[in-house]
Structure formats: C-alpha cells, structure tokens
Amino acid sequence: METNFTPTQNKKINFIDILLGFSRFFVGLLFIFSGFIKANDPTGFGYKLQEYFHVFHMDFLNDYSTWIAVIICGFEIIMGVFLLLGLYRKTVAWGLLLLIIFFTFLTFYSAFFEVVTSCGCFGDAIPLTPWQSFIKDLVLLVFILVIFKYHERIKPVISSSGKRSFAATATVLISFGIGIYTALFLPFIDFLPYKVGNKIPDLMVLPEGKEGDVFEYIYEIKNKATGETKKVTDKEYMDGIWEDDNWEVIGEPTSRLIKKGYQIPIPDLLISDAEGNEVTQEIITSPFYNFIVVSTYIDKLSTADVIALDRINTIIRDLSTQENLRAVLLTASSSDVASKLNTDMDLVLETFYADAVPLKSMVRSNPGVLLMQNGVVLKKWSKLNFPSKEELEKTYLQK
Template sequence: METNFNPTQKKNTNLTDIIVGFSRLFVGILFIFSGFIKANDPTGFGYKLQEYFHVFHLDFLNDYAAWIAVLICGFEIILGAFLLLGIYRKNVAWGLLLLIIFFTFLTFYSAFFEVVTSCGCFGDAIPLTPWQSFIKDLILLAFILIIFKHRLRIKPLIKKGAGRSTIATLVVLISFGIGIYTMYFLPFIDFLPYKEGNNIPELMVLPEGKQGDEYEYVYEIKHKGTGETKKVTDKEYMAGIWEDDNWEVVGEPSSRLIKKGYQIPIPDLLISDVDGNDVTQEIITNPYYNFVVVSTYVDKLSTTDIIALDRINTIVRDLSTDYNLRAVLLTASSAQVANSLNEEMDLVLETFYADAVPLKSMVRSNPGVLLLQNGVVVKKWSKITFPSKEELAEEYLAK
C-alpha cells in the first residue's frame, strides 16, 4: 500500500503551528504582564472598576471593587501562565475568548460613548485612551481566535501528573497572592506622582521650558447695526475686531484643545481648612517632619480601619511630646463627619480637607500615612505597615 506524501500539506501544517505558537507566546506574555501590572495596584484598578460600575448602574459593587480587581488580575495571570505552559488548553482557550470579548465590549463602550477616560488595562504604568485600548483588544481578539480554533494543537510543556498539579497550584496561589499582598501592603512599584522621593511642590507647577495644553477660543459676535452674528477665533478677534465698537461679544466663548502639551503630574491638589482657606503650601512645604494621614472617607472606615487609625494617632501623639513634628489628617469627608470622628477618637491630628481624587493617589490605603519633609515624600505606609514609635524615632526623627 502506497502512501502519498504531500509536501504542501506539511508546509501548511508547519505554518499553522508557527502561527499558533506565536499567538500563544504573544497572548500569554501580554496577559501575564497586564495582570501583574494591575495586581501591583489592585486598589487603583478597583477605582477604575467603580467608574464602570457607575456607568452600568452597578454601584452596589463599589465596596467590593478592590477584591473584584484582585480576582480579574489573578485570572489574567493564570490564563497567561497556563497558556504558555500549554496545560488545561480547552478551558484556557474558552477563558481567554470570553475574557477578551468582555474587555473588547467595555473598551468600545468607553470609547464610543466617552464614559471612562482610561480603561486601566495596564494600570497607571502605561495609560491608554479608550480607543487605544479598544484597538489593543481587537488585536488580542484576533490572536485569541487563532488559539481557540487550533487549541488542540497546543502542546503542553509539562506532562500530566503530580508535577503539573503542583505547578498549577503554585501559579494560582501566586497570581491571587500578589494582588492580596499589595492591597494590604501597598504596591511594589509606585507609578503615581506621590511616590517616595518625589517633590510634591515641584510636580504641581509647569517646569521651565515646557509648554502646556494649547486651546483655541471661539467668540460669537453680533453687529450692533445689522444684527449679523458670526463666530471668530480668539486670534481673529484680537487681530482688530475687538477695537470695532460695532461688534459685541454674545455669551461666553467656547474652547477646544488644538495641541496637547506637558501634563502637570499633580494638577488638582488643593488642601483647605474648615473655613475653606487654602493651606496647601503650608502643609506640603513644612521644613520639619510632617505626618500626613490620609483617609479619603472617614465615614467608610471599618472597625479594623478605626483600630489602625487609633494606633497611628497614639504613636504620633507619643512622638510629638519628644520631637518637633506636625501631623495632619486629610479627608474628603464633610467637616461634620470629621469632627464627629475627632471627638470619638480624640485625634491629635489636625484635620484638613481635599478632593477625593488626589487623596486616592497619595496612598493606596484607608487610612494610609505619608512622611513629608520640605515637600519631599520621605516614606509611605499602609494602615498595616505603619511602624512603632521606637522604629520611627530611630529611623527618621532622632537623626
């Protein structure tokens, strides 16, 4: 019996294997990278999820956003790792397909309806616009469809047995463990402008030689005699129209961005006292050690959070008797809520107020603590890692 050898068929088979292999490598690495970046800061990714919850009227999930973020990040890492290892290929192929369809829908919805300005796909490390995220997901979808169609061609790197189960278990534990750890102990890498070593006042102004966003303003003007109306740009208006008494401006000018410029890292930090006075510079440029305790919403503190805040307050009170330092509490809660907490806990911390957005960027913990000196972030702690009086004195204050 003769067997006909078809070199074209073999060539096509090899080409398919190459395409599947590349798709497997590309998707696996990208999913692991994306998962790790977000797992580095699940609290921040949770804030992004809350934006989506609001859009789809799922606000009841807000309190669980960080944990949902941990789960999503963990699944991304697991799917990417299992794909590279070639294990559980059918389940992995289905998981990748369902996840990318879900992400593609979200990014398209965000881009088309302009409801979420950044998808948070790669956290704060690599900000993407909604349309960039959507295009990225379309590319991923194409590669995942290849993987799904040819999933049986994926060859496992580890044979079935105890070894595979052990490695799979380790992958799962590590994937979820990273997010859980960073949620309690702060990110491994801080990509935010309030990271240790940064000078906050310098990041609040436009550096010399840098150009900010450039806008064009459009005026609607009306001729007093004829009643004619027309729209002119600010350049056209200032070129001589403003000198002509026959024309008058109607309403307020509109503006549009014509050139994107340098983005100030900290554009929105405004700290005020209970009377509304701006005390931002007073707080952030203090030449002495300044403990800044951040609690975005003090009325949302759990029992565990209250215990942590009480410990921080006690340590700061003990330190203030021996060292020249200042300690403040920054919150976005109302003065009434803050005063109630102050009376209940006898806080030694001076209470000031700021918007929730910069407070959430300062430290991914509620409460969390920053140690400032001359505007520089010396150290940051979560509610769990804030050290003892003796450790703080030895490491910082006694020097």
C-alpha cells in the same frame, strides 16, 4: 499504514503551528504583564472599575471594587501562564475568548460614548486612551481566535501530570496572592506622583521651559446693523474685530484644544482648613518631620480601620512628646464627620480637607500614612504596616 504528506500539506501544518506558537507567546505574555501591572495596584484598578460601575448603574459594587480587581488580575495572570504552559487548553481557550469579547465591548463603549477617559488596562504604568485600548483588544482578539480554533494542537510544556498540577496550584496561589498582598499593604512599584523620593511642590507647577495645553477660543459675534452672525477664533477677534463697534459678542466663548502640552503631575491638590482657608503650601512644605495621615472617607472606615487609625494616632502622640514633628489628617469627608471622629478618638492630628481624587493617589490605603519633610515624601505605609515608635525613631527620625 504509513501516511505521506505532500510538501503543500507540510507547509500548511508548519504555518499553523508557527502562527499558533506566536499567538500563544504574544497573548500569554501580554495577559501576564497586564495582570501583574494591575495586581501591583488593585486598589487603583478598583477605582477605575468604579467608573465603569457608575456608567452601567452598578454602584452597589463600589464597596467590593478592590477585591473584584484582585480576582480579575489574578485570572489574567493565570490565563497567561496556563496558555504558555499548555495547561487546560480548552478551558483556557474559552476563558480567553470570553474575556477578550467582554473587554473589547467595554473599551468600545468607553471610547464611542466617551464615558471613561482611561481604561486602566495597564494601570497607571502605561495610560491608554479608550480608542487605543479598543485597538489593542481587536489585535488580541485576532490572535485569541487563532488559539481558540487550534487549541487542540497545543501540547503541555510539562510532561508529568504531578508537576503540571503543582505548577497550576502555584500559579493560582501566586496570582491571587500578589493582588491580596498589595491590596492590604501597598504597591510594590509606585507609579503615582506621590511616590517615595518625589518633591511634591515641584510636581504642582509647570517646569521652566515647558508649555502647557494650548487652547483656541471661539467667539460667536453678531453684526448690529445687518443681524449677521458668525464664529471667529480668538486670534481673528483680536486682529481688529474687537475694535469694530458694529460687532458684538453673543454668549460665552467656547474652547478647543489645539495642542497637547506638558501635563502637571499634581494639578489638583488643594488643602484647606475647616474655615475654608487654603493651606496647601504650609502643609506640604513643612520643614519638620510631617506625618500626613490620609483617610479619604472617614465615614467608610470599618471597625478594623478605626482600630488601625487609633494605633497610628497613639504612636504619633507618643512620638510628639520627644520629637519636633507635625501630624495632620487629610480627608474628603465633611467637617462634621471629622469633628465627631476627633472627639471620639481624641486625635493628636490636625484635621484638614482635600478633594478625594488626590487623596486616593497619595496612598492606596484608608487610612494610610506619608512621612514628609521639606516637601519630599520620605516613606509611605498602609494601615497594617505602620511601624512602632521605636522603629520610627531608629529608622526614619534620625537626628
């Protein structure tokens, strides 16, 4: 029996198919992009997850944050690829819906209660504010609802069941493999200010011609004679009020950001010795080949980490007998913990101290190594791929 469709029905079918096709393309590519960006640096995404864990009193998950990040990134990529290929359409539709509801709640909570300043949706490559992230998730929710409602219309791009199984298996392996590799080694693309080729001292100051954030200061003042109180800006206060003995300032002034300025890439690096003396410039501008070994928290080193640090220490010690170099250990741990490690391992490294935040940005490995000279980052390694003495001499310490 032949069925005839009216022009109106055809138009409706075509519109739904076009809307569904666009939704698949938009959501699929965005999930793949978002997953790949975060999988490039799962350790960094893990730090962001720790902020959420703290907000929801789930700090017991902190030690697993990197591997949770790997799983989340992997699922994002898998969902995006499966959606584009038309695989497991019902499962993917449900998975996308549950994910976007969860992410939308998370970004709204972060934005409304101002508990996390950046969502980490696209890692350090594209920083978004919580409100920007929430709006992005609302847009995605609309398109995912279209996919959820019309998922039965989705047809697999690959006709052969065997090829579909191969594509699905390959997608899963690659999606999780990328995150596992970069978690064990280092990101493929470094979006942080300590990346290879950057001159660190130049990134710690405001460049000539640039203006930083502009703040307005609010004073609360009181008239001594009448008891009247009012609030004035610093400009109003300096415009004659400060000379009037009838007015006195109450309490401390408050500040308000009125113009966002240039953001210094490295505003928080402060290195000190065990006595508290600041030695930042001495360390980062050394003219010698300078191995900076970073171990953010020494007391969190596993047995495998200690073995890796011992290997790094031994190689640098062997190098120091023939090369004019400097080698330091930077940590956020206490001097007592660092001293014990120094005694146990007979470190050739000079130990200095810095806040955990910049140390986590220096190298996504604990321990990890930067090779610097005259303030420039020449190379970075994780604890697993620090090269041998011979390779360092041949490739990186050329005369």
